[in-house]
Amino acid sequence: IAKLLAAEILPRKQGRLFEPFHGGMSATVALQPDFASDCFEPITRLVAAVRAGWEPPDVVTEETYAAVRGTGTPLEAFVGFGCSFGGKYFAGYARGSNPNYARSSKNALLRKIAATRNTQFSHRDYLWIEARPGDTIYCDPPYAGTTACKGTRPFDHALFWSWCAWQASRGVLIFVSEFTGPS
Numbered sequence: 583i584a585k586l587l588a589a590e591i592l593p594r595k596q597g598r599l600f601e602p603f604h605g606g607m608s609a610t611v612a613l614q615p616d617f618a619s620d621c622f623e624p625i626t627r628l629v630a631a632v633r634a635g636w637e638p639p640d641v642v643t644e645e646t647y648a649a650v651r652g653t654g655t656p657l658e659a660f661v662g663f664g665c666s667f668g669g670k671y672f673a674g675y676a677r678g679s680n681p682n683y684a685r686s687s688k689n690a691l692l693r694k695i696a697a698t699r700n701t702q703f704s705h706r707d708y709l710w711i712e713a714r715p716g717d718t719i720y721c722d723p724p725y726a727g728t729t730a731c732k733g734t735r736p737f738d739h740a741l742f743w744s745w746c747a748w749q750a751s752r753g754v755l756i757f758v759s760e761f762t763g764p765s
Contacts, residue, residue, distance in 0.1 A: 584612035587720070587759065596755050597717035602708035604629075605722065606669065607694040609759075610701060613720060618698070619706040622734060624659035624671065626705035631656035632695045633703070638664065642684040647675045664691065709745060715753030721746070722759040 587609055604610045604618040605625065620626050632638070638660040647665055650658040651672060664687025667674040676683040713719055724737040743764050746756050 584608040587757075588612035591718070591720055591757050594755065595718045597714065600711050600713055600717065600719045601721075602706070602711050602719065603722045603724075604703070606663070607698065609720065609722060611694050611697045614698065615701055615720065617704070617711075618701050619704045619708075619711070621705070621707040622671075623705055624662055626703065627654075628656050628659035628663070628691075629695065629703050630705075631659075632691060638684070638688040638691060640685045640688060641682065644675045660687070660691070664688070708742070713749060713752075713754045718755040718757070719749060720757045720759075725760055726762050 591613060598617065599613060599615040601610055601613060601615040601618040602620070604620045605622075607618070607629075610618050636656050638657070642661050642665045646657075647661050650661050652658070661684075662671045663669055665676050665683050666672055667676050708721065708723070711719065721742075723739075723742055726739050746758060750756050
C-alpha cells in the first residue's frame, strides 16, 4: 500500500519529511523522505552496509542461516530478514514456492537503496526525531497486538500516541499507519 500512502501524504506534505520506522523501506521508496530511521539496529546496520557498497549474497544455505546469527554483521541482518519465514527477523529459514529467497531479497534491497539515494538514514528511536513545526512525519510503528522483533523491547503504544499528540501540538503534521489508535 506504499503508493496509496504516498498519494495521500505527499500532496499534504509540509517542510521536511521524516520516517522514523523505515523497516523494509517500501514506504521509504514511495515517500522519498528527507530522513529515515529505525531503532532496530540490525536493519540500520544492513542499510548502512549496502549504501557503503556491501552486496548481499545470491544464495544463503540453511547452514549459513544458522551460523551467522549473533555475529553483528551485515550478513546476519540480511539473512535474518531476507531469508526468514515471512520476512520476520530469524523466524525460521524460508522455504516455499520461491526457489531463492536470498536472490529475491538482495535484488529488492538493492533496488530500494538505489531508489532512496537522497534520503538520509540513521539508527535512531522515533523519540529522537528532530522535527520542527511545519515538518511532516510518517510513522508505521509496530502494530498493537503484534509480537516484537526478536531482541527488541515491547513497544510502548501509550508513549507513542502521547509523542504523536505532542508533535501535532507543535505544528508537525503526523501520519500514522495502524489498525487502532486513541479516540
